[in-house]
Amino acid sequence: MQHRKLAFIGAGNMTRSIVAGLVSSGYPKEAIIASNRSRPKLDALQEELGINVTQSNDEACQFADAIVLSVKPQMMADVCAAMQQQTDFSGKLFISIAAGLPVSRLQEMLGGDYPVVRVMPNTPSLLGMGMSGLYAQDSVSQADRDYVADVMAAVGKTLWVEQEDGINGVIAAAGSSPAYFFLFLQAMQDECMAQGFSKDDARLLVQQAMLGAAQMVCENPQLELSELRAQVTSKGGTTAAAVNSLIDSDLQQIVAKAMQAAVARAEEMATLF
Ligand SMILES: NC(=O)C1=CN([C@@H]2O[C@H](COP(=O)(O)OP(=O)(O)OC[C@H]3O[C@@H](n4cnc5c(N)ncnc54)[C@H](O)[C@@H]3O)[C@@H](O)[C@H]2O)C=CC1
Numbered sequence: 001m002q003h004r005k006l007a008f009i010g011a012g013n014m015t016r017s018i019v020a021g022l023v024s025s026g027y028p029k030e031a032i033i034a035s036n037r038s039r040p041k042l043d044a045l046q047e048e049l050g051i052n053v054t055q056s057n058d059e060a061c062q063f064a065d066a067i068v069l070s071v072k073p074q075m076m077a078d079v080c081a082a083m084q085q086q087t088d089f090s091g092k093l094f095i096s097i098a099a100g101l102p103v104s105r106l107q108e109m110l111g112g113d114y115p116v117v118r119v120m121p122n123t124p125s126l127l128g129m130g131m132s133g134l135y136a137q138d139s140v141s142q143a144d145r146d147y148v149a150d151v152m153a154a155v156g157k158t159l160w161v162e163q164e165d166g167i168n169g170v171i172a173a174a175g176s177s178p179a180y181f182f183l184f185l186q187a188m189q190d191e192c193m194a195q196g197f198s199k200d201d202a203r204l205l206v207q208q209a210m211l212g213a214a215q216m217v218c219e220n221p222q223l224e225l226s227e228l229r230a231q232v233t234s235k236g237g238t239t240a241a242a243v244n245s246l247i248d249s250d251l252q253q254i255v256a257k258a259m260q261a262a263v264a265r266a267e268e269m270a271t272l273f
């Protein structure tokens with residue numbers, strides 16, 4: 001894997017997740033810089049991970065060969081407009097992790113047809129367990145594609161999408177979905193507590209059960225998810241009672257609607273910012 005000089009513009013949750021995963025996978029920390037408007041997150045990144053930090057986006061941008069645009073979509077236009085006043089972007093590769101913003105809009109913001117790879121990561125990248133979708137236009141070189149894929153593969157699994165709107169599908173399925181899972185676990189934890197368990201015991205019960213279940217999914221690719229469920233579900237038993245309750249409450253429809261809402265918001269963001 002190439003170790004290009006890599007800048008993160010915006011040092012929030014997602015930058016922290018990717019940088020932590022990258023550093024622990026052996027990417028040289030002296031080749032990474034992160035910029036942020038305020039200081040505290042930078043200090044934490046420098047202390048915990050040993051990377052370079054700066055409050056100047058221009059300094060970060062000038063340091064790097066590849067620039068990860070990692071501010072909120074609504075900040076992106078202002079951030080890019082300010083950077084292009086100070087820095088010649090020729091020869092630089094841009095990697096946008098922002099939800100919603102298409103390559104064409106990002107190039108408008110950057111003021112030129114610079115190579116842009118869109119990446120939709122998720123926070124489990126922090127543990128090297130991320131899932132990232134990637135998209136690039138045909139004009140992006142194979143070397144640039146390989147570099148970005150290698151960076152994201154260092155923090156988890158990757159999937160290229162052929163069409164740009166595939167990135168919105170990745171958002172619904174993988175970028176946002178850790179939050180759906182946390183919400184589901186929280187609901188389980190709350191009900192465990194209502195049934196008399198302490199908060200800690202309730203958390204242990206649900207987290208270990210879900211971790212084991214997720215591992216079973218990963219280790220049994222030959223089994224359909226419905227088959228794994230069938231293995232837990234004794235006829236006339238407790239699981240059947242619970243699962244039937246979920247089906248009667250239209251869980252599938254609830255989940256589909258939530259994922260469609262994520263896609264719709266991504267599409268809306270493309271028109272807003
Ligand atoms: N959090 C997540 O799970 C995921 C987030 N994303 C995308 O990642 C991007 C960042 O999201 P988060 O890390 O969650 O947000 P965040 O709010 O945690 O981080 C954004 C950071 O940018 C900084 N910032 C704001 N204005 C700035 C400026 N002018 N110059 C430099 N830094 C500035 C903020 O201080 C903040 O630390 C967004 O575009 C989001 O769509 C993508 C996938 C997953």
Ligand SMILES: O=C(O)[C@@H]1CCC=N1
Pocket residue numbers: 099171175176
């Ligand atoms: O909520 C968001 O908009 C971002 C994109 C995917 C996860 N977080």
